[in-house]
Amino acid sequence: MSTSIAALRALIEQRFPDATPLTGGAQTAEQVATGIEALDRVLPNGGLPRGRLSVWAPQGGATAILRATCYSVVLQGERSAWIDGDNTVAGAFWNNAGGLYLVRPKTRIHALRAAEEMLQSGGFSVLVLAGTEPQGTETVRLTRAAREGGAALVSIGTSASMASVRLTSKLMRYRWRRTPFGDPAEAQDVTVRVHARSVGWNAHTDFPIPVTHHELRLSLESELADRRGLPR
Amino acid sequence: MSYVCLWSPSWPTGADFPADLVASLLGVAPRVAVGERRLIWGDARGLLGAPLAEKMLSIASDYGFEDTHAGVAMTQVAAEVAATQSTTQLVVVKLGADASYIAPYPLSVLSPEEHLTALVNGLGIETCGAFAALDAEAIEVRLGIDGVRLWKRARADDERSLFRLPLRSLPSATLEWVEYGLRDPERLLFVINSLAGTVCTSLVNRGERAREMALVFSLGNRTQRTHIVRSSRPSAEQKRWMRLVREELDKLTLPDAVMGVTLRVESVTGNVGPQGDLFDRGFASAPAVEDAIIQLTDDQGDVVVEPVNSQHPLIDERTSWVRRTDRDDRRLVSDGKPSLTLQLLPSPKVVTVDTQPRRDHEVPIRYLDNNEWHDVVEAAGPDRVSGGRWSREYAREYFRCVREDGMMVWLYHEAKQEAKDWFLHGWWD
Numbered sequence: 001m002s003t004s005i006a007a008l009r010a011l012i013e014q015r016f017p018d019a020t021p022l023t024g025g026a027q028t029a030e031q032v033a034t035g036i037e038a039l040d041r042v043l044p045n046g047g048l049p050r051g052r053l054s055v056w057a058p059q060g061g062a063t064a065i066l067r068a069t070c071y072s073v074v075l076q077g078e079r080s081a082w083i084d085g086d087n088t089v090a091g092a093f094w095n096n097a098g099g100l101y102l103v104r105p106k107t108r109i110h111a112l113r114a115a116e117e118m119l120q121s122g123g124f125s126v127l128v129l130a131g132t133e134p135q136g137t138e139t140v141r142l143t144r145a146a147r148e149g150g151a152a153l154v155s156i157g158t159s160a161s162m163a164s165v166r167l168t169s170k171l172m173r174y175r176w177r178r179t180p181f182g183d184p185a186e187a188q189d190v191t192v193r194v195h196a197r198s199v200g201w202n203a204h205t206d207f208p209i210p211v212t213h214h215e216l217r218l219s220l221e222s223e224l225a226d227r228r229g230l231p232r
Numbered sequence: 233m234s235y236v237c238l239w240s241p242s243w244p245t246g247a248d249f250p251a252d253l254v255a256s257l258l259g260v261a262p263r264v265a266v267g268e269r270r271l272i273w274g275d276a277r278g279l280l281g282a283p284l285a286e287k288m289l290s291i292a293s294d295y296g297f298e299d300t301h302a303g304v305a306m307t308q309v310a311a312e313v314a315a316t317q318s319t320t321q322l323v324v325v326k327l328g329a330d331a332s333y334i335a336p337y338p339l340s341v342l343s344p345e346e347h348l349t350a351l352v353n354g355l356g357i358e359t360c361g362a363f364a365a366l367d368a369e370a371i372e373v374r375l376g377i378d379g380v381r382l383w384k385r386a387r388a389d390d391e392r393s394l395f396r397l398p399l400r401s402l403p404s405a406t407l408e409w410v411e412y413g414l415r416d417p418e419r420l421l422f423v424i425n426s427l428a429g430t431v432c433t434s435l436v437n438r439g440e441r442a443r444e445m446a447l448v449f450s451l452g453n454r455t456q457r458t459h460i461v462r463s464s465r466p467s468a469e470q471k472r473w474m475r476l477v478r479e480e481l482d483k484l485t486l487p488d489a490v491m492g493v494t495l496r497v498e499s500v501t502g503n504v505g506p507q508g509d510l511f512d513r514g515f516a517s518a519p520a521v522e523d524a525i526i527q528l529t530d531d532q533g534d535v536v537v538e539p540v541n542s543q544h545p546l547i548d549e550r551t552s553w554v555r556r557t558d559r560d561d562r563r564l565v566s567d568g569k570p571s572l573t574l575q576l577l578p579s580p581k582v583v584t585v586d587t588q589p590r591r592d593h594e595v596p597i598r599y600l601d602n603n604e605w606h607d608v609v610e611a612a613g614p615d616r617v618s619g620g621r622w623s624r625e626y627a628r629e630y631f632r633c634v635r636e637d638g639m640m641v642w643l644y645h646e647a648k649q650e651a652k653d654w655f656l657h658g659w660w661d
Contacts, residue, residue, distance in 0.1 A: 064661060
């Protein structure tokens with residue numbers, strides 16, 4: 001019996017060289033804590049798994065939480081990287097931290113190459129791939145690179161076939177500061193609900209996160225008076 | 233002692249000067265220079281001056297110049313005066329006595345320019361010592377910069393550079409062959425790889441990193457082709473240079489077979505790096521990260537970037553992205569807490585928006601994007617921004633709109649244009 005199991009295991013390893021045995025593996029992988037206690041409580045083993053792929057569906061709040069995770073990693077003395085595949089990072093809201101590397105590639109292929117290169121270096125704890133979703137063999141290559149380099153790879157996307165942890169988030173309720181007329185003036189914070197799923201794992205949590213304002217300058221046009229009625 | 237000066241009234245000047253005498257002098261002195269006014273200089277820095285001068289005199293005597301005089305001093309001007317003005321064959325000026333040695337001699341021993349000679353004579357100054365005793369300010373006011381130079385020489389403060397330091401040679405390696413011409417790129421790469429190994433080993437031994445290398449091909453038609461290979465960051469790694477060389481070879485076409493290759497370092501930088509903390513968890517992997525960043529930069533250009541923000545009223549005009557500088561500063565991270573921030577589309581996207589009146593303005597109630605209507609449940613605004621009157625005028629009314637799925641988007645329309653198109657500019661995430 002044991003011989004046949006060993007043979008089966010060898011056959012599976014030969015057929016699927018990139019597969020990772022779940023028995024014990026998912027339970028013992030090292031984690032990268034996100035730095036958000038409420039979220040870490042609902043993640044398997046208390047964080048994003050190192051050397052594995054996690055996929056976060058882009059439904060609101062993913063960027064804020066993952067960026068906070070990157071900063072948290074930097075505060076712990078390690079490094080993180082953000083691949084901005086669709087060039088949507090607004091420079092006014094980017095924190096120039098020393099251990100956080102921002103990559104703005106020109107094409108999708110460049111984004112994937114950059115991710116693979118940085119993962120293989122072994123110098124990053126977390127790498128977030130945003131705006132570029134790997135497909136098929138690309139996912140295999142990136143997963144392999146993450147395993148070699150020991151980084152927690154997080155892809156913001158929906159293709160979760162090889163993901164160790166699948167995450168979704170949704171922005172639930174905004175708390176507004178209102179004008180004297182009762183109109184919404186400024187969003188103060190929003191409650192985000194995060195679902196974490198893995199093999200044998202399904203948990204969710206709600207927690208509030210503040211909203212950073214966009215720092216628009218006032219209008220100088222006499223014909224276009226600023227009507228927000230808010231003290232600045 | 234530093235300088236030995238030989239002077240003879242009988243040896244020829246200019247092109248007639250016996251070159252083989254200089255060659256013989258080089259047998260005893262590390263460096264020899266033939267100067268003006270029948271002077272020959274020997275470099276005695278780090279050597280005993282008097283024995284060296286005696287050997288040089290002996291050699292000059294062997295060539296038939298029996299009347300040669302030698303002066304040995306710490307400064308060139310004192311050695312020259314000792315050689316040319318003294319009646320004895322060899323004069324050694326004592327250490328630190330250069331200025332006092334030349335002080336009693338007339339100022340003419342310093343070979344002043346003619347206009348200076350007239351001016352100094354007008355002042356009634358005859359000796360070097362008298363001239364050296366004047367104030368520098370007085371000399372500069374009365375005699376100008378040439379006077380100051382002469383005054384410095386009179387004080388045995390000689391700034392002339394007789395012996396230039398030889399240029400430091402940079403590592404290079406060459407391989408040539410004559411039996412055949414090489415046309416196979418793989419073999420060529422093999423040869424270059426061997427040369428790169430030699431050059432990079434030499435760089436490592438010298439504690440340097442190369443900024444750029446020259447790849448020189450000697451061709452069968454007796455011409456040479458030189459290609460400069462540059463790395464985005466200095467490196468002494470063979471692997472990195474070979475990758476750059478391969479990229480260079482992919483781009484070039486050689487007109488004939490290759491008969492020899494030279495790989496030469498063109499410029500180097502010191503092998504210095506930032507100090508790190510051994511207990512820092514990221515310290516051990518810093519070189520690997522640097523390598524990865526270098527490779528990315530070489531492959532894709534400046535893609536590892538950081539923002540430089542201005543105070544422009546428009547957020548999309550506020551940021552310019554520059555190449556990230558090397559640093560490891562964690563102080564810039566405030567607390568690592570999450571915050572919903574604005575994400576910007578690379579360029580605003582035209583969308584169809586339905587509005588409804590709210591007091592004296594219109595607010596969006598839904599918008600069409602990618603053939604899908606999104607209902608707006610809350611809309612804050614308008615936030616009005618305008619400017620650019622002297623360049624590209626703009627006047628926009630922005631709305632922060634929360635969709636029914638919870639996403640907050642940023643919509644605006646042009647406030648002053650006839651056709652009030654609506655744009656989706658970004659979202660909070």
